Amino acid sequence: MAYRDLRDFLDALERHGELIRIKDEVDWDMEAGGIIRLACQLNAPAPLMENIKDYPGQRMMGGYFSNYRKAAIAIGLDPDSDRATVLDAYHQRIKHPIKPIIVNRGACQENVITGDEVNLFDIVSPMPHDGDAGRYIATWQFIATPDYDTDWINWGMYRQMIQNERILGGLVMPMQDIGYQFYTKYLPNKKPMPWATVIGTEPITTIVSAAPYGIGRSEVDWAGGLRLEPVELVKCVTQPLYVPANAEFIIEGYVNPTLEDRAYEGPWGEYSGYRTSPRAPRTAFHVTAITYRNNPIHTHSPLGVPVDDSHMAFAILCRSDMLNVLEDNAIPVLGLHVPPEMVGHTVVVSIKKPQSNLANLIASLLFGTKNTGMAIRDVIVCDEDVDVYDLDQVLHVLATKWHPRRGTTFYDNQVGMPLTPYLSMEERIWGKSARNVYDCTWPLDWSPTRDIPVRSSFWDIYSERVIEGVCHQWQRLGYKEDMKKVWETGKKLVSWE
Amino acid sequence: MHERPNRRLAVHKGFSWGEDPYEIKKKEGREVYDTIILDDSRDKLLGEQDKEVTFSIRLLAPENRRMKYCFRMVKAKISQEPKKYKDILLVRSQRGLLFPGNWSIEILEMSKDLQWVAHTTGVLT
Numbered sequence: 001m002a003y004r005d006l007r008d009f010l011d012a013l014e015r016h017g018e019l020i021r022i023k024d025e026v027d028w029d030m031e032a033g034g035i036i037r038l039a040c041q042l043n044a045p046a047p048l049m050e051n052i053k054d055y056p057g058q059r060m061m062g063g064y065f066s067n068y069r070k071a072a073i074a075i076g077l078d079p080d081s082d083r084a085t086v087l088d089a090y091h092q093r094i095k096h097p098i099k100p101i102i103v104n105r106g107a108c109q110e111n112v113i114t115g116d117e118v119n120l121f122d123i124v125s126p127m128p129h130d131g132d133a134g135r136y137i138a139t140w141q142f143i144a145t146p147d148y149d150t151d152w153i154n155w156g157m158y159r160q161m162i163q164n165e166r167i168l169g170g171l172v173m174p175m176q177d178i179g180y181q182f183y184t185k186y187l188p189n190k191k192p193m194p195w196a197t198v199i200g201t202e203p204i205t206t207i208v209s210a211a212p213y214g215i216g217r218s219e220v221d222w223a224g225g226l227r228l229e230p231v232e233l234v235k236c237v238t239q240p241l242y243v244p245a246n247a248e249f250i251i252e253g254y255v256n257p258t259l260e261d262r263a264y265e266g267p268w269g270e271y272s273g274y275r276t277s278p279r280a281p282r283t284a285f286h287v288t289a290i291t292y293r294n295n296p297i298h299t300h301s302p303l304g305v306p307v308d309d310s311h312m313a314f315a316i317l318c319r320s321d322m323l324n325v326l327e328d329n330a331i332p333v334l335g336l337h338v339p340p341e342m343v344g345h346t347v348v349v350s351i352k353k354p355q356s357n358l359a360n361l362i363a364s365l366l367f368g369t370k371n372t373g374m375a376i377r378d379v380i381v382c383d384e385d386v387d388v389y390d391l392d393q394v395l396h397v398l399a400t401k402w403h404p405r406r407g408t409t410f411y412d413n414q415v416g417m418p419l420t421p422y423l424s425m426e427e428r429i430w431g432k433s434a435r436n437v438y439d440c441t442w443p444l445d446w447s448p449t450r451d452i453p454v455r456s457s458f459w460d461i462y463s464e465r466v467i468e469g470v471c472h473q474w475q476r477l478g479y480k481e482d483m484k485k486v487w488e489t490g491k492k493l494v495s496w497e
Numbered sequence: 498m499h500e501r502p503n504r505r506l507a508v509h510k511g512f513s514w515g516e517d518p519y520e521i522k523k524k525e526g527r528e529v530y531d532t533i534i535l536d537d538s539r540d541k542l543l544g545e546q547d548k549e550v551t552f553s554i555r556l557l558a559p560e561n562r563r564m565k566y567c568f569r570m571v572k573a574k575i576s577q578e579p580k581k582y583k584d585i586l587l588v589r590s591q592r593g594l595l596f597p598g599n600w601s602i603e604i605l606e607m608s609k610d611l612q613w614v615a616h617t618t619g620v621l622t
């Protein structure tokens with residue numbers, strides 16, 4: 001059964017030891033961000049800060065989706081499921097979207113502020129990192145925008161910074177879905193674009209906005225599929241939009257159909273782990289209403305070095321986008337991993353290789369995907385004997401099977417993510433980059449008895465009889481690992497079945 | 498990952514984190530603001546001194562602490578001499594690094610109207 005709202009999910013996190021309730025006073029001015037950031041870096045439970053300085057009755061939290069345990073809990077799996085199990089469960093559910101249902105009342109409208117009463121500084125929102133340009137009210141949330149001339153409603157995770165009492169500034173890029181809606185429809189038709197920022201839902205409803213779902217496809221259907229239950233939506237109070245009824249905060253407003261109405265925004269510490277987003281004139285979001293639950297909880301992600309919620313969302317949902325592309329093109333993929341530790345810039349694929357140069361076919365397909373492809377720098381392709389979810393195995397393969405010349409293909413003149421730290425200022429401005437493919441598979445024309453060596457791992461270099469004997473007595477020898485269970489679970493793979 | 502302190506990058510040495518603006522205000526009896534410029538050094542800002550310029554500042558020590566970091570557009574005069582004008586102005590680079598040393602600012606007009614963004618030029622935002 002799906003979590004009804006953020007609070008329901010937090011109770012589940014607490015039951016599994018993945019939530020800490022903090023009663024001491026915490027300052028919204030960098031201290032809250034610092035607590036969430038350190039919790040992520042320590043792979044620790046999510047902090048729920050219940051006593052925020054200057055904001056009695058309002059709460060803050062973050063880091064509730066920052067590892068595979070929390071991601072498993074979010075869809076009702078055993079928290080100790082391995083990476084592949086969690087990833088495959090998400091991928092399978094994505095294939096079966098469920099439409100939302102409309103309700104008449106929503107907890108998100110227990111408190112309603114409109115018109116001249118609106119003051120964004122009355123909502124608890126953090127100063128995330130020292131050196132950021134301002135208070136980022138929207139870092140782990142999404143913006144809902146209706147399409148101009150269809151019934152498509154886009155949900156996208158786009159940051160928003162408070163400028164003054166009633167204006168937010170944010171980055172809207174033309175290649176993003178919200179940018180497509182604004183620059184190709186609202187702007188040429190000179191119509192204001194309605195929007196609603198949704199803060200504080202159970203994780204699934206929020207994370208779907210952080211991954212590509214496609215032009216014309218509403219992420220709310222995707223969230224329903226992942227939850228196995230429809231999302232409940234309620235009508236906004238001042239804009240022609242529907243939003244999740246049980247969200248903690250809703251901010252409603254419009255964007256003027258002009259390029260003159262700008263607000264300087266940034267710098268801001270980015271998902272890459274560096275403050276790469278510079279100051280620039282960006283989109284001004286005018287606010288017409290703020291609604292919120294009683295005793296609301298603000299969800300925040302002070303982005304930084306991995307692994308935090310943003311890396312996990314990318315690792316799970318962008319992986320599915322990539323996997324869909326490869327499956328549609330009949331690529332024999334055995335495993336696909338977007339390691340959150342590598343911030344989504346690297347993809348590792350394992351294949352059972354039916355033809356030469358499959359690595360470059362895979363790379364060409366992945367580089368061409370819309371949002372996902374823009375972020376990828378490296379594609380590492382391995383044979384079927386590599387567990388791509390085990391980064392130690394991936395490093396070993398790179399060290400031993402990747403030929404520096406024959407195994408590398410360099411792709412120049414590629415589209416680049418402007419926020420990428422290794423790009424020069426000029427490359428960032430113009431969105432130019434390059435990519436590499438690392439083919440770590442054995443050449444098909446190599447002899448299996450002369451050229452291709454047997455790997456000397458415990459699981460490869462001994463007979464099944466020896467493996468079974470060692471595993472069955474492992475705990476009797478004094479070790480704590482239950483290798484008997486590990487062997488019984490995995491022996492099918494070793495026997496080539 | 499990143500579970501314990503590392504060495505900090507040497508090239509960033511000298512860009513301070515800054516004192517608490519409320520402490521500065523209490524000590525000096527002057528308002529404290531900052532501004533973020535569109536450059537990686539303050540050289541271009543030198544040419545903007547002592548003339549009326551339009552740009553945005555952040556309120557760093559407002560009476561109502563909830564309003565901290567609120568932006569206001571101002572017409573003002575600025576100087577790198579810390580005490581030439583009435584209030585204190587801190588300067589940050591386009592990537593958020595705080596330059597050492599205070600500037601001073603005389604605010605002639607302050608507005609919530611962000612349309613003034615269109616009137617900012619060059620290094621000021």
